[in-house]
Amino acid sequence: MNYRFQFGVVWDNFPLLLEGALLTFQLGCFAFAGGALIGLVCATLKTYAPWPLRVLVDCYVVFITNTPALIQIYFLYFGLPELGFRWSNEACLLIGLTLNAGAYLTLILRAGFLSVRVSEIEAGQTLGMSLIQQVRYIIVPHIAKSIYPAVANFFIVILVMGTSVGALIGVDELTGQAINLSAVNYRWLEYLTVVAGMYVVLTFIASIGLALLGRWAFRVKARIF
Amino acid sequence: MERILEQAPRFFSGQNLTLLLEAAGLTLAMTLAGCLIGFGFAFVLVYLRQTPGLWGLPLRWICILYVEVFRRIPFIVVIYLVLFFIQTVTPDASLFTIAVIAICLYAVAYTADIIRGGIESVPVTQIEAAQAMNLSRLQTNLRIVLPQAWPVIVPPSIAFAVSFIKDTALVSQVGVFELTFRGKELNNQGYSGILVFGTIALCYFLLSFPLSMLGQHLEKRLGTPRGERRSRKIRHT
Amino acid sequence: MAHLAVSDVRAKYGTLEVLKGVTFSIGKGEIATLVGPSGSGKSTVLRALMGLTPVTGGTVEIAGERMNYSSAREVRAARDRMAIVFQQYNLFQNMTVMQNLTLAPLKIKKWDKQQVNSEARRLLGLVGLSDKADAYSDQLSGGQQQRVALARALALKPQILLLDEVTSALDPELVNEVLDAIRKLADEGMTMVIVSHEMAFVREIADKVVFMDAGQIVEAGTPKEILDTPKTERARDFFSKILRH
Numbered sequence: 001m002n003y004r005f006q007f008g009v010v011w012d013n014f015p016l017l018l019e020g021a022l023l024t025f026q027l028g029c030f031a032f033a034g035g036a037l038i039g040l041v042c043a044t045l046k047t048y049a050p051w052p053l054r055v056l057v058d059c060y061v062v063f064i065t066n067t068p069a070l071i072q073i074y075f076l077y078f079g080l081p082e083l084g085f086r087w088s089n090e091a092c093l094l095i096g097l098t099l100n101a102g103a104y105l106t107l108i109l110r111a112g113f114l115s116v117r118v119s120e121i122e123a124g125q126t127l128g129m130s131l132i133q134q135v136r137y138i139i140v141p142h143i144a145k146s147i148y149p150a151v152a153n154f155f156i157v158i159l160v161m162g163t164s165v166g167a168l169i170g171v172d173e174l175t176g177q178a179i180n181l182s183a184v185n186y187r188w189l190e191y192l193t194v195v196a197g198m199y200v201v202l203t204f205i206a207s208i209g210l211a212l213l214g215r216w217a218f219r220v221k222a223r224i225f
Numbered sequence: 226m227e228r229i230l231e232q233a234p235r236f237f238s239g240q241n242l243t244l245l246l247e248a249a250g251l252t253l254a255m256t257l258a259g260c261l262i263g264f265g266f267a268f269v270l271v272y273l274r275q276t277p278g279l280w281g282l283p284l285r286w287i288c289i290l291y292v293e294v295f296r297r298i299p300f301i302v303v304i305y306l307v308l309f310f311i312q313t314v315t316p317d318a319s320l321f322t323i324a325v326i327a328i329c330l331y332a333v334a335y336t337a338d339i340i341r342g343g344i345e346s347v348p349v350t351q352i353e354a355a356q357a358m359n360l361s362r363l364q365t366n367l368r369i370v371l372p373q374a375w376p377v378i379v380p381p382s383i384a385f386a387v388s389f390i391k392d393t394a395l396v397s398q399v400g401v402f403e404l405t406f407r408g409k410e411l412n413n414q415g416y417s418g419i420l421v422f423g424t425i426a427l428c429y430f431l432l433s434f435p436l437s438m439l440g441q442h443l444e445k446r447l448g449t450p451r452g453e454r455r456s457r458k459i460r461h462t
Numbered sequence: 463m464a465h466l467a468v469s470d471v472r473a474k475y476g477t478l479e480v481l482k483g484v485t486f487s488i489g490k491g492e493i494a495t496l497v498g499p500s501g502s503g504k505s506t507v508l509r510a511l512m513g514l515t516p517v518t519g520g521t522v523e524i525a526g527e528r529m530n531y532s533s534a535r536e537v538r539a540a541r542d543r544m545a546i547v548f549q550q551y552n553l554f555q556n557m558t559v560m561q562n563l564t565l566a567p568l569k570i571k572k573w574d575k576q577q578v579n580s581e582a583r584r585l586l587g588l589v590g591l592s593d594k595a596d597a598y599s600d601q602l603s604g605g606q607q608q609r610v611a612l613a614r615a616l617a618l619k620p621q622i623l624l625l626d627e628v629t630s631a632l633d634p635e636l637v638n639e640v641l642d643a644i645r646k647l648a649d650e651g652m653t654m655v656i657v658s659h660e661m662a663f664v665r666e667i668a669d670k671v672v673f674m675d676a677g678q679i680v681e682a683g684t685p686k687e688i689l690d691t692p693k694t695e696r697a698r699d700f701f702s703k704i705l706r707h
Contacts, residue, residue, distance in 0.1 A: 003313045062434065063426075063430065066391075066429065066430045066433040066434045066437065067391065067426040067429045067430050067433070068391035068392065068394035068405070068426075068429055069391070070394040070395060070397075070405060071394060071405065071408070071422055071425055071426045071429060072426070074405075074408070074409075074412075074418070074422045074425075075418070075419065075422040075423065075426065077418075078412055078418030078421070078422060079417070079418035079419035079421075079422055079423070080418075080419075081418070082228065082229075082417055082418060082419055083419070156296075156297070160296075160297060160298065160299050161299055161300060161392065163299075164299030164300070164301050164302065165301070165395070167301060168301070168395070168398060175299055175301055175302055178302070179305070188305060188309040189306065189309050189310060189313070192302055192305050192306045192309070193306070195302060196294075196298045196302050196303075196306065199297055199298050199299060199302065200294055200297045200298065203297040204297070348552075350548065350550055350552045351552060351554065351555065353514050353548070353552065354548065354552035354553075354554070355554075356512075356513075356514060356541075357512045357514060357541060357545070357546050358541070358545075358565070358566035358570060358618065359538055359541045359542060359566065359570050360565075360566065360569070360570060364569065364570075368554075368565065368569075369554055369556070372556035373555055373556050
């Protein structure tokens with residue numbers, strides 16, 4: 001193999017890659033936040049709502065989790081304009097990712113709801129706690145603790161696998177930026193290697209942040225590795 | 226809406242449906258090949274990661290690093306890296322091969338963690354008993370540890386492979402004729418995006434849903450304690 | 463001539479020295495029991511002999527052959543001559559009783575298959591479990607599992623058998639079936655090193671009692687000497703506590 005790596009051009013455009021990384025991070029955070037909201041609503045409906053709503057939630061979760069995020073986003077990007085909705089690339093990506101994340105987070109939260117033991121609630125009742133106190137001091141901490149590792153892991157999944165789909169519909173997040181720049185001067189391997197490294201660094205920062213947050217807020221020992 | 230209804234008969238022609246069926250087959254084939262090969266390599270990785278002693282230290286670190294790093298790089302970046310790397314080495318490698326290699330690299334990282342978890346679920350005392358009988362490390366792994374770790378390893382590995390069917394959609398980007406690629410092609414031919422991608426989504430659903438049900442069934446079955454499972458079999462015979 | 467001579471054996475867990483030079487010996491067909499408070503290193507002596515806890519010094523002589531555990535080969539040689547029964551039985555969960563008994567003789571010792579099988583059946587008869595040859599360990603009671611573990615160790619035809627608190631994990635009513643099996647072995651002249659808390663059993667079966675504390679041997683002698691008239695304060699203290707109930 002007589003390929004000669006030339007990283008010079010990559011460093012020249014490094015600020016552009018950093019911009020991409022920032023967008024990746026923002027997209028990841030927004031999609032996650034929106035997904036968490038959907039997940040909370042859906043998991044609550046799934047637990048307490050009458051059966052038609054529960055079935056509806058089931059359909060949403062099963063259909064989203066069994067089809068690719070890319071196809072969901074293509075559907076929004078190529079399909080919805082036919083119905084008169086014309087959204088920007090970023091909007092399509094963000095809405096698609098949020099709906100996608102919502103389904104997975106519904107599953108995670110639902111598992112958390114199911115993990116609350118009756119004995120713990122009874123213990124709270126015998127201590128004379130009000131319903132709000134039970135929720136505040138027993139149920140929420142318990143759920144938070146039991147689902148935190150899965151949620152933290154899912155944030156990384158969104159940040160990496162989720163946002164990078166944007167590259168395929170022309171969003172200039174980190175992967176998209178790398179592809180745009182490589183197409184100019186064909187330094188694909190160099191750009192992609194550097195970008196891969198940037199993803200590793202970005203997610204490590206996120207992992208450490210999440211581990212610290214978990215320890216501080218929920219006394220969870222989340223693993224960084 | 227009228228456009229969809231008007232296009233539908235033409236879209237669901239025998240020719241297009243055969244095309245989609247072939248594409249679905251390709252999606253499945255490449256996922257299966259990549260995950261199976263990856264699963265095999267993952268065992269090697271986990272075995273190397275157990276290498277004892279000081280000289281095994283760099284080896285252990287490489288194995289840990291591999292798993293950690295690959296889980297943090299988007300699949301699409303891996304696909305492109307494999308594509309351009311392989312093409313500079315051997316320009317005539319088929320796109321299917323490239324896709325399988327990319328899937329395989331990814332599958333190794335994910336299933337290695339699953340396998341390690343399964344192996345760690347086997348009590349250390351089982352390994353000590355084997356060591357006390359002079360079984361070698363390989364013999365201990367093959368005869369004692371793996372048979373016991375198997376029920377813990379198989380269900381999540383299947384779940385991973387099934388969920389990876391969806392992620393292979395990204396391979397369309399390098400021109401493998403799988404489902405997503407055909408979808409974009411049909412969309413470019415002027416068919417409605419809703420019609421095309423709705424249909425493609427349904428195709429993925431039909432691949433993914435039954436397989437994930439099967440995986441869950443298997444998990445329940447393998448989850449039952451050994452004694453009960455055996456006694457059930459004995460009653461049948 | 464000692465059949466097993468342990469001299470100045472040392473072992474470490476990380477930086478903690480858990481055996482600080484242990485020396486004792488027994489003749490062929492004799493039974494030594496190690497007693498002492500928990501954490502005193504009794505079990506570690508057996509684990510060190512099997513090379514499960516790394517030996518950092520000292521030598522072991524078995525039937526005149528010296529080994530010092532300094533290489534993987536030496537450890538294999540030691541394991542080749544001894545067999546151990548664990549407190550938690552540690553039967554291979556994925557194998558039947560018969561497979562548990564025959565695995566090492568067939569695959570490691572490479573003995574003749576027919577002889578191995580007939581010997582395994584004889585041993586199952588000895589421990590009173592002839593009808594359980596095809597059972598899996600989760601279909602057996604604790605006492606049955608421990609008797610299988612005993613048979614599995616014997617199937618290796620060890621020169622010395624090590625028993626590590628083999629009755630401690632058992633329900634009280636299951637203890638005797640295991641002790642009976644050990645008594646049979648004693649009658650057959652098996653050389654054994656036994657770690658046990660069953661003082662009555664120790665008194666009955668042991669030729670030599672070794673009292674340990676804090677990784678060292680405090681005193682050793684006949685059961686009568688050690689159990690009835692211990693010379694050291696530590697031993698007196700220990701036995702007065704456990705023999706009271």
